Amino acid sequence: MQVTDTLTARRRFLQPFSGQALDPPPVWLMRQAGRYLPEYRETRSEAGGFLDLCYTPRLAAEVTLQPIRRYGFDAAILFSDILVVPDALGQGVRFAEGEGPVLEPIRDVAALKRLDLSRTQEKFALVWETVARLRQDLPCETALIGFCGAPWTVATYVVEGHGSSDQGEARRWAYRDPAGFQRLIDILCEASIGYLEGQVAAGADVLQLFDSWSGSLADDQFDAWVIRPTARIVSTIKARHPHVPIIGFPRGSASLLADYLARTGVDGVSCDTSCPLPVMKRTAETGRVVQGNLDPLLLVAGGDALDARVDAIRAAMSGQRFIFNLGHGIVPETPPAHVARLVERVRRKL
Ligand code: CP3
Numbered sequence: 001m002q003v004t005d006t007l008t009a010r011r012r013f014l015q016p017f018s019g020q021a022l023d024p025p026p027v028w029l030m031r032q033a034g035r036y037l038p039e040y041r042e043t044r045s046e047a048g049g050f051l052d053l054c055y056t057p058r059l060a061a062e063v064t065l066q067p068i069r070r071y072g073f074d075a076a077i078l079f080s081d082i083l084v085v086p087d088a089l090g091q092g093v094r095f096a097e098g099e100g101p102v103l104e105p106i107r108d109v110a111a112l113k114r115l116d117l118s119r120t121q122e123k124f125a126l127v128w129e130t131v132a133r134l135r136q137d138l139p140c141e142t143a144l145i146g147f148c149g150a151p152w153t154v155a156t157y158v159v160e161g162h163g164s165s166d167q168g169e170a171r172r173w174a175y176r177d178p179a180g181f182q183r184l185i186d187i188l189c190e191a192s193i194g195y196l197e198g199q200v201a202a203g204a205d206v207l208q209l210f211d212s213w214s215g216s217l218a219d220d221q222f223d224a225w226v227i228r229p230t231a232r233i234v235s236t237i238k239a240r241h242p243h244v245p246i247i248g249f250p251r252g253s254a255s256l257l258a259d260y261l262a263r264t265g266v267d268g269v270s271c272d273t274s275c276p277l278p279v280m281k282r283t284a285e286t287g288r289v290v291q292g293n294l295d296p297l298l299l300v301a302g303g304d305a306l307d308a309r310v311d312a313i314r315a316a317m318s319g320q321r322f323i324f325n326l327g328h329g330i331v332p333e334t335p336p337a338h339v340a341r342l343v344e345r346v347r348r349k350l
Contacts, residue, residue, distance in 0.1 A: 013074040013143035014205060016289045016321035017245040017267055025314065025322045026074035027346045028145070029339070030270075031329030032067040033079050037336060039066045050095040051087065054080045057129040064134055068142055070336070071343045074323075075143040075206070076134060078199065080127050082149025082210055085191050086158050088123035089115040105161030107173060109180035115158075115187050124195050128202040135203030146204030148195055150211035150248070151188035151229040158184065167216045174221060181225075189229050193236050200241050208247040208270065209233065212328075215252020215272075222256055227263050234265040247291060251328065254279055261288055273327025277316035284320035293327040294342075300331060302338040310345045318350070 013026040034040055043063050047053035054060055064079040083101050087093040091114060093103050106114060134144055148154075152170075157163070159170040174181040196207055214226045234246050249270035250260050257279065261269060268289030271280050275293055284290040294313060298306050313324070324346045330339070 011141060011143045011205065013323070014245070016323060017206075019321065021319050021321050023318060023350070024347045025317065025324045027324040027343060028073040028075040028077065029067075029326050029330055029342075030077075032071075032073060032077065032339075033063045034330060035332040036330055036334040036339075037066055037070070039063075050081070051084075051093065054084055055123060055126045057126060057133055060127075060130040061133040061137060064130070065137060067339075068138065071339060073142070073343070075145050076138055077145040077208070078127070078131055078134065078147060078204065080130070080147070082147075082154055083157060084123065084127060085120075085148060085154055085188065085195060086115070088120040088195075089117065089187070089191055090119055091115060091158060100163050101157060103157055103161045105169070106158050106184070107169060109177065109183060112180075112183055112187065115184075117187060117190055120191055120194065124198055127195075128198040131199050131202035131204055143205045144203060145206045145208055145247075146196060146199030147208040147210060148192045150209045150214070150226065150250075151185045151192065151233075152217070152225040153211045153213045154188050154192075155181075155184055155225070156213050158188075167213050171216065171221070174225060178224070185225060185229050189232050193233055196233070196237055197240065200237070200244050204244070206245045206247065207237065208249060209266070211248065211250045211253075213252075214250040217253075219256060222253065223259075226250060226253070227260060230260075230264040230266070238265065245289070247289070257283060258286075261286065268321075268323070270325060271327065275327070277313065280322075281316055281320060284317065284322060287321075289321045289323060290317065291323040291325045293325070296326045296328055296331050296334070299326065299338050299342060300334050302335065302341065306338065306342065307345055310342060311350070314346065314350060 040063050043059055047059050060079045064076050068076050083093045091103055096102050156167040156170040245267040247268040248266040251272045254275040271292035273293050273295045280290050
């Protein structure tokens with residue numbers, strides 16, 4: 001569909017959610033704020049720890065705005081982390097330098113008493129304040145994306161105590177004691193709903209649910225721990241905020257995408273790099289917004305190969321309700337100049 005310049009004036013990003021295919025497509029990148037940017041590293045060192053950065057509204061808003069100033073993305077994503085939810089519940093989360101997140105693991109029902117839904121407001125309020133600042137400071141044409149981790153993915157960190165390659169501890173608990181594991185998922189659902197509602201109240205235009213580890217689940221487990229909790233979060237938010245689009249990111253689950261879309265009620269889906277372009281196209285043809293899926297490592301490599309793949313993704317998704325993104329987050333070794341090249345290429349007339 002041909003797009004006129006007037007459409008670019010106000011939150012172009014939201015148009016695909018009201019049924020409009022845009023050419024060129026809107027663009028933002030997962031982890032667009034982060035260590036690949038020198039200005040991020042500077043603000044990060046001013047904040048001290050990573051979670052201090054997330055809980056200091058002035059600095060969290062600043063790092064959210066940095067990639068918008070540099071590249072003019074169509075959307076900003078709130079700077080925070082999916083592990084703010086277990087931290088606010090009282091589990092205690094720290095980010096060890098060079099090691100990633102470390103949590104005191106919760107591996108059975110008895111240990112769930114360490115999670116306290118009544119205390120989340122204190123830390124959530126700091127994130128909501130960041131959202132409110134951003135809504136004031138962002139250019140009016142830039143949409144603001146709020147987010148949280150989906151319950152399964154957050155549960156994998158709560159149970160393992162760190163990142164893992166197979167999410168084995170969480171999968172084992174879910175098999176051994178599904179009723180107990182369901183209680184953990186229920187706590188995370190409830191905390192996430194409150195957290196997201198606060199983000200909407202503070203000014204988030206769109207929400208994204210990150211389910212980075214959904215790809216490790218058998219289909220029955222995917223149904224129990226990905227589809228059902230996601231559907232519960234979506235229906236609760238939609239009942240109160242029907243106009244806020246929700247994007248799901250069930251990473252590594254392209255083969256279960258149709259089921260995910262049919263049963264969760266999300267408005268759009270973010271596709272990871274392994275999702276074939278014809279699957280993305282067919283998914284968009286069912287009336288959902290599709291986002292994705294350039295390989296973040298191709299963004300590191302840059303050059304003609306980057307340009308060629310950007311063009312191929314655009315060509316495959318032309319005429320669809322499509323948002324250009326990566327298949328996963330930007331990695332720290334990405335040259336900032338390659339990001340500028342990508343944005344310029346996405347916005348080029350084909
Ligand atoms: O996309 C954005 O720009 C918004 C901010 C954002 C961060 N994390 C900042 C961050 C978002 C949306 C996330 C989501 C997140 N966090 C996910 C889901 C998406 C994904 O990548 O799969 C997950 C699994 C996490 C948990 C997490 N946070 C890990 C495993 C790590 C350590 C790995 C690493 O890259 O260091 C983090 C830390 C983190 N979150 C950083 C940033 C910018 C780097 C920390 C630093 O500055 O030292």
